[in-house]
Amino acid sequence: MAREKLYVAVPSLFRCPISMDVMRSPVSLCTGVTYDRSSIQHWLDAGHDTCPATMQVLSSKDFIPNLTLHRLIQNLKLSPSLSSPSKISPEQVTSLIHEIQQHENDDISVSLSKIAEFVGYSDENRIFLSNFHGFDSTIVRVLGRQGSQVEISEMAIRVLISIMRENGVRERIRALVFDANRDFLSSIISILSNGSSKTSKVESVTVLELLAGDVQSKRSVAETPGLLSVLVHLLREENNTSSKLNDAVSSLLISVSATQSTKTELVRFGIVPILTKSLQNPSSSSTSSNSTTEKSMRLLAILSTCADGRHVITEEPGCLEAVTERLVRESKAATEDAVVVLWGLCCNHRNGNAQGKVVKSNGVTKILLVLQRECEDHVRKMCRDLVKVLRMVSKDELLSSYETKTTHIKPC
Numbered sequence: 001m002a003r004e005k006l007y008v009a010v011p012s013l014f015r016c017p018i019s020m021d022v023m024r025s026p027v028s029l030c031t032g033v034t035y036d037r038s039s040i041q042h043w044l045d046a047g048h049d050t051c052p053a054t055m056q057v058l059s060s061k062d063f064i065p066n067l068t069l070h071r072l073i074q075n076l077k078l079s080p081s082l083s084s085p086s087k088i089s090p091e092q093v094t095s096l097i098h099e100i101q102q103h104e105n106d107d108i109s110v111s112l113s114k115i116a117e118f119v120g121y122s123d124e125n126r127i128f129l130s131n132f133h134g135f136d137s138t139i140v141r142v143l144g145r146q147g148s149q150v151e152i153s154e155m156a157i158r159v160l161i162s163i164m165r166e167n168g169v170r171e172r173i174r175a176l177v178f179d180a181n182r183d184f185l186s187s188i189i190s191i192l193s194n195g196s197s198k199t200s201k202v203e204s205v206t207v208l209e210l211l212a213g214d215v216q217s218k219r220s221v222a223e224t225p226g227l228l229s230v231l232v233h234l235l236r237e238e239n240n241t242s243s244k245l246n247d248a249v250s251s252l253l254i255s256v257s258a259t260q261s262t263k264t265e266l267v268r269f270g271i272v273p274i275l276t277k278s279l280q281n282p283s284s285s286s287t288s289s290n291s292t293t294e295k296s297m298r299l300l301a302i303l304s305t306c307a308d309g310r311h312v313i314t315e316e317p318g319c320l321e322a323v324t325e326r327l328v329r330e331s332k333a334a335t336e337d338a339v340v341v342l343w344g345l346c347c348n349h350r351n352g353n354a355q356g357k358v359v360k361s362n363g364v365t366k367i368l369l370v371l372q373r374e375c376e377d378h379v380r381k382m383c384r385d386l387v388k389v390l391r392m393v394s395k396d397e398l399l400s401s402y403e404t405k406t407t408h409i410k411p412c
Helices: 037-045 067-078 090-102 109-119 123-130 135-143 150-163 169-180 183-194 198-211 215-222 227-237 244-256 260-268 271-280 287-303 307-315 319-328 332-348 352-360 363-371 377-400
Strands: 026-028 034-036
Touching: 026 037, 026 067, 034 037, 090 109, 090 123, 090 135, 109 123, 109 150, 123 135, 123 150, 135 150, 135 169, 135 183, 150 183, 150 198, 169 183, 169 198, 169 215, 183 198, 183 227, 198 215, 198 227, 198 244, 215 227, 215 244, 227 244, 227 260, 227 271, 244 287, 260 271, 260 287, 260 307, 271 287, 271 307, 271 319, 287 307, 287 319, 287 332, 307 319, 307 332, 307 352, 319 332, 319 352, 319 363, 332 352, 332 363, 332 377, 352 363, 352 377, 363 377
Parallel strands: none
Antiparallel strands: 026 034
């Protein structure tokens, strides 16, 4: 009697977060996340400056070989009981795609699930699918189908995000969406509002950011009816965590907040109190939350360039105090954005209320400490301007609080 072959599942720890393949050469970024060298190199070469898994801005793009994990993977590969997951052949995928094209209005969830399994298996499979003639238009039509089930849209997004970073795919999808199929964006809003998992929401937000690659597409994404309010709502829900969804939404908002109308809409939807709460959150001081703090400060700096933003930032309880407090506790990027916020309100627009709040928060001392750091020339100049203005305000406040007991004697 033949002996049954034993199968050992590959631990998720051994799979690259980008390719989902077992890593051949695991390397770790400064964020502590490990990727396969070829996958993360491709990500960085594409111009990204964030960690794909955490969306944290990278302080360094260098990576370190993870020798311990490499040895563990090699030991597992040498095991006679290790099996590879069953693979779907390119021929089968071709048939599945043709089936979807012919029955787009039917339940295609099984076909999409099999394609998602195929594309997640290897780089070669992703390249095959990204080069498959007509697949990009097929997946856009699936996502643009009115009344489509959220589950089908989520599966389609999972497939799409797997190939979006391959050469030429992003540009083709962008042209298809903005030129011919605006309902695609409505399906993404449906996932963000009613999706069953945070993973699908993160993938949807990432797709939107990849689509927003130029000025016109950024404007088109930002002007999608209902999108900004949904994104602000997600930020409000995720405000007490340092989740991937929070970081993904913040990154997208930073990317598309190019116009005054977009900034005004974000203010109207109540983003400033959310950002204030994020900066006030004690847990956001931890190293793992640096990205969340940086993005919150970046958004405040962007919003401070519009009149409505300046007004709400000034009037929101604790906002300017939180910005001032963060001046000397954060990364270089967050500190520079904090200086931009304070300079815009206190120097450029001479807002007396804002000046008083910064002075009472010991702002002059903190800005002097920033000046002692290494910073860009324009940041240094803004700090000097702030010191001059705030010292004058500080003196005025001291004089106004001084009560004299002197008796003035007039000459006879």
